[in-house]
Amino acid sequence: DAKTTQPNSMESNEEEPVHLPCNHSTISGTDYIHWYRQLPSQGPEYVIHGLTSNVNNRMASLAIAEDRKSSTLILHRATLRDAAVYYCIQANDYKLSFGAGTTVTVRA
Amino acid sequence: NAGVTQTPKFRVLKTGQSMTLLCAQDMNHEYMYWYRQDPGMGLRLIHYSVGEGTTAKGEVPDGYNVSRLKKQNFLLGLESAAPSQTSVYFCASQGVPYEQYFGPGTRLTVT
Numbered sequence: 001d002a003k004t005t006q007p008n009s010m011e012s013n014e015e016e017p018v019h020l021p022c023n024h025s026t027i028s029g030t031d032y033i034h035w036y037r038q039l040p041s042q043g044p045e046y047v048i049h050g051l052t053s054n055v056n057n058r059m060a061s062l063a064i065a066e067d068r069k070s071s072t073l074i075l076h077r078a079t080l081r082d083a084a085v086y087y088c089i090q091a092n093d094y095k096l097s098f099g100a101g102t103t104v105t106v107r108a
Numbered sequence: 109n110a111g112v113t114q115t116p117k118f119r120v121l122k123t124g125q126s127m128t129l130l131c132a133q134d135m136n137h138e139y140m141y142w143y144r145q146d147p148g149m150g151l152r153l154i155h156y157s158v159g160e161g162t163t164a165k166g167e168v169p170d171g172y173n174v175s176r177l178k179k180q181n182f183l184l185g186l187e188s189a190a191p192s193q194t195s196v197y198f199c200a201s202q203g204v205p206y207e208q209y210f211g212p213g214t215r216l217t218v219t
Contacts, residue, residue: 043200046207
Protein backbone atom coordinates (compact mmCIF):
# COMPACT_ATOMS: atom_id res chain seq x y z
CA ASP A 1 0.00 0.00 0.00
CA ALA A 2 1.14 3.50 -0.85
CA LYS A 3 2.18 5.36 2.30
CA THR A 4 1.88 8.89 0.93
CA THR A 5 -1.12 11.12 0.30
CA GLN A 6 -1.35 13.43 -2.71
CA PRO A 7 -4.17 15.45 -4.29
CA ASN A 8 -5.77 13.69 -7.24
CA SER A 9 -5.24 16.58 -9.63
CA MET A 10 -3.84 20.09 -10.01
CA GLU A 11 -3.99 22.68 -12.74
CA SER A 12 -1.47 25.31 -13.66
CA ASN A 13 -0.87 27.93 -16.29
CA GLU A 14 2.11 27.72 -18.58
CA GLU A 15 5.23 29.47 -17.27
CA GLU A 16 3.83 29.69 -13.74
CA PRO A 17 5.22 27.72 -10.80
CA VAL A 18 3.55 24.52 -9.66
CA HIS A 19 3.65 23.37 -6.05
CA LEU A 20 2.74 19.72 -5.57
CA PRO A 21 2.12 18.71 -1.96
CA CYS A 22 2.68 15.28 -0.46
CA ASN A 23 1.93 14.02 3.04
CA HIS A 24 3.99 11.17 4.48
CA SER A 25 3.06 11.21 8.16
CA THR A 26 4.40 7.66 8.81
CA ILE A 27 7.87 8.39 7.49
CA SER A 28 10.77 6.89 9.43
CA GLY A 29 14.27 8.25 9.87
CA THR A 30 15.71 6.13 7.07
CA ASP A 31 12.96 6.75 4.51
CA TYR A 32 13.78 8.87 1.50
CA ILE A 33 11.18 10.90 -0.39
CA HIS A 34 11.21 10.22 -4.10
CA TRP A 35 9.35 11.91 -6.92
CA TYR A 36 8.73 10.38 -10.31
CA ARG A 37 6.52 11.57 -13.13
CA GLN A 38 4.80 9.74 -15.93
CA LEU A 39 4.01 11.46 -19.19
CA PRO A 40 1.09 10.08 -21.22
CA SER A 41 1.80 6.66 -22.74
CA GLN A 42 5.33 6.54 -21.32
CA GLY A 43 7.14 4.88 -18.47
CA PRO A 44 7.79 6.82 -15.27
CA GLU A 45 10.74 9.21 -15.16
CA TYR A 46 12.85 10.06 -12.11
CA VAL A 47 12.46 13.66 -10.96
CA ILE A 48 14.19 14.12 -7.62
CA HIS A 49 14.69 12.60 -4.19
CA GLY A 50 15.71 13.80 -0.73
CA LEU A 51 16.10 12.80 2.89
CA THR A 52 16.07 15.86 5.15
CA SER A 53 17.42 18.90 3.34
CA ASN A 54 15.82 20.73 0.47
CA VAL A 55 17.11 19.55 -2.91
CA ASN A 56 17.40 21.18 -6.30
CA ASN A 57 18.16 19.80 -9.72
CA ARG A 58 17.58 20.85 -13.31
CA MET A 59 14.03 19.56 -13.31
CA ALA A 60 12.60 20.67 -9.97
CA SER A 61 13.09 21.53 -6.32
CA LEU A 62 12.05 19.45 -3.34
CA ALA A 63 11.14 21.23 -0.12
CA ILE A 64 10.95 18.94 2.91
CA ALA A 65 9.20 20.01 6.09
CA GLU A 66 11.29 20.16 9.24
CA ASP A 67 9.36 17.25 10.81
CA ARG A 68 9.60 15.38 7.46
CA LYS A 69 5.90 14.53 7.54
CA SER A 70 5.25 16.46 4.35
CA SER A 71 7.08 17.73 1.29
CA THR A 72 6.45 19.85 -1.77
CA LEU A 73 7.70 19.34 -5.29
CA ILE A 74 8.19 22.66 -7.04
CA LEU A 75 8.24 23.04 -10.80
CA HIS A 76 9.53 26.57 -11.22
CA ARG A 77 8.06 27.38 -14.63
CA ALA A 78 5.55 24.87 -15.93
CA THR A 79 5.60 24.03 -19.61
CA LEU A 80 3.12 21.99 -21.61
CA ARG A 81 5.64 19.15 -21.47
CA ASP A 82 5.27 19.03 -17.67
CA ALA A 83 1.70 17.74 -17.96
CA ALA A 84 1.95 14.32 -16.35
CA VAL A 85 1.10 12.20 -13.33
CA TYR A 86 3.49 12.98 -10.47
CA TYR A 87 4.18 10.29 -7.89
CA CYS A 88 5.47 10.96 -4.39
CA ILE A 89 7.04 7.83 -2.88
CA GLN A 90 8.33 7.14 0.60
CA ALA A 91 10.92 4.34 0.68
CA ASN A 92 14.01 3.25 2.58
CA ASP A 93 15.36 0.70 0.14
CA TYR A 94 15.43 0.00 -3.54
CA LYS A 95 11.77 -1.08 -3.81
CA LEU A 96 9.39 1.73 -4.71
CA SER A 97 5.63 1.68 -4.12
CA PHE A 98 3.63 3.87 -6.48
CA GLY A 99 0.24 5.28 -5.51
CA ALA A 100 -2.22 6.95 -7.85
CA GLY A 101 -0.23 10.20 -7.95
CA THR A 102 -1.31 13.75 -8.84
CA THR A 103 -2.39 14.47 -12.39
CA VAL A 104 -1.00 17.87 -13.41
CA THR A 105 -2.67 19.76 -16.22
CA VAL A 106 -0.88 22.76 -17.76
CA ARG A 107 -2.95 25.35 -19.55
CA ALA A 108 -1.41 27.27 -22.44
CA ASN B 109 22.93 4.30 -25.04
CA ALA B 110 19.50 2.81 -25.64
CA GLY B 111 18.74 2.77 -21.92
CA VAL B 112 15.98 0.28 -21.08
CA THR B 113 14.23 -1.48 -23.95
CA GLN B 114 11.24 -3.82 -23.85
CA THR B 115 10.10 -6.43 -26.32
CA PRO B 116 7.38 -6.68 -27.59
CA LYS B 117 5.57 -3.33 -27.47
CA PHE B 118 2.11 -4.87 -27.90
CA ARG B 119 0.72 -8.38 -27.60
CA VAL B 120 -2.69 -10.03 -27.59
CA LEU B 121 -2.98 -13.45 -25.97
CA LYS B 122 -5.79 -15.90 -25.55
CA THR B 123 -6.55 -17.23 -22.08
CA GLY B 124 -4.19 -20.07 -21.24
CA GLN B 125 -1.44 -19.10 -23.67
CA SER B 126 2.06 -18.38 -22.48
CA MET B 127 4.56 -15.68 -23.37
CA THR B 128 7.80 -14.06 -22.28
CA LEU B 129 8.48 -10.35 -22.05
CA LEU B 130 12.07 -9.29 -22.50
CA CYS B 131 13.73 -6.34 -20.80
CA ALA B 132 17.24 -5.26 -21.71
CA GLN B 133 19.42 -2.50 -20.28
CA ASP B 134 22.80 -1.27 -21.47
CA MET B 135 23.76 0.77 -18.38
CA ASN B 136 25.42 -2.08 -16.46
CA HIS B 137 22.86 -1.72 -13.67
CA GLU B 138 22.65 -4.32 -10.93
CA TYR B 139 19.00 -3.88 -10.00
CA MET B 140 16.12 -4.62 -12.34
CA TYR B 141 12.35 -4.59 -11.82
CA TRP B 142 9.08 -5.62 -13.43
CA TYR B 143 5.94 -3.60 -12.71
CA ARG B 144 2.39 -3.71 -13.97
CA GLN B 145 0.06 -0.74 -14.35
CA ASP B 146 -3.69 -1.11 -14.63
CA PRO B 147 -5.85 1.74 -16.00
CA GLY B 148 -5.98 4.77 -13.72
CA MET B 149 -3.68 3.20 -11.14
CA GLY B 150 -0.09 3.47 -10.08
CA LEU B 151 2.55 0.85 -10.77
CA ARG B 152 2.72 -2.36 -8.75
CA LEU B 153 5.93 -4.33 -8.35
CA ILE B 154 5.75 -7.90 -9.67
CA HIS B 155 9.32 -9.22 -9.26
CA TYR B 156 12.74 -7.72 -8.96
CA SER B 157 16.41 -8.71 -9.12
CA VAL B 158 19.39 -7.33 -7.21
CA GLY B 159 21.95 -8.92 -9.49
CA GLU B 160 22.67 -11.56 -12.12
CA GLY B 161 21.24 -14.93 -11.10
CA THR B 162 18.99 -13.50 -8.37
CA THR B 163 15.26 -12.83 -8.31
CA ALA B 164 12.72 -11.95 -5.62
CA LYS B 165 8.97 -11.50 -5.30
CA GLY B 166 7.39 -8.11 -5.24
CA GLU B 167 3.88 -7.01 -4.33
CA VAL B 168 1.91 -8.99 -6.96
CA PRO B 169 4.00 -12.02 -8.07
CA ASP B 170 1.28 -14.64 -8.56
CA GLY B 171 0.95 -15.93 -12.12
CA TYR B 172 4.39 -14.65 -13.16
CA ASN B 173 7.92 -16.03 -13.22
CA VAL B 174 11.20 -14.25 -13.91
CA SER B 175 14.78 -15.02 -14.77
CA ARG B 176 18.00 -12.98 -14.74
CA LEU B 177 20.55 -15.21 -16.46
CA LYS B 178 22.52 -12.26 -17.80
CA LYS B 179 23.08 -8.96 -16.03
CA GLN B 180 21.65 -6.93 -18.88
CA ASN B 181 18.44 -8.96 -19.34
CA PHE B 182 15.42 -9.56 -17.13
CA LEU B 183 12.68 -11.84 -18.47
CA LEU B 184 9.07 -11.93 -17.29
CA GLY B 185 7.06 -15.05 -18.08
CA LEU B 186 3.35 -15.75 -18.05
CA GLU B 187 2.82 -19.51 -18.07
CA SER B 188 -0.97 -19.50 -18.47
CA ALA B 189 -2.34 -16.06 -19.24
CA ALA B 190 -5.59 -14.88 -17.62
CA PRO B 191 -7.76 -11.84 -18.46
CA SER B 192 -6.77 -10.35 -15.08
CA GLN B 193 -3.23 -10.04 -16.44
CA THR B 194 -4.34 -7.54 -19.07
CA SER B 195 -2.17 -4.55 -18.23
CA VAL B 196 0.76 -2.41 -19.24
CA TYR B 197 4.05 -3.91 -18.10
CA PHE B 198 7.04 -1.74 -17.33
CA CYS B 199 10.60 -2.80 -16.75
CA ALA B 200 13.09 -0.65 -14.87
CA SER B 201 16.75 -0.77 -13.93
CA GLN B 202 18.71 1.02 -11.23
CA GLY B 203 22.38 1.72 -10.77
CA VAL B 204 22.83 4.86 -8.71
CA PRO B 205 20.75 4.44 -5.54
CA TYR B 206 17.12 5.45 -5.82
CA GLU B 207 17.11 6.50 -9.48
CA GLN B 208 15.20 3.98 -11.56
CA TYR B 209 15.15 4.11 -15.36
CA PHE B 210 11.99 2.79 -16.99
CA GLY B 211 11.35 1.23 -20.36
CA PRO B 212 8.54 2.28 -22.70
CA GLY B 213 6.20 -0.50 -21.61
CA THR B 214 4.47 -3.52 -23.13
CA ARG B 215 0.72 -3.40 -23.60
CA LEU B 216 -0.70 -6.89 -23.06
CA THR B 217 -4.30 -7.87 -23.66
CA VAL B 218 -5.57 -11.30 -22.65
CA THR B 219 -8.89 -12.27 -24.19
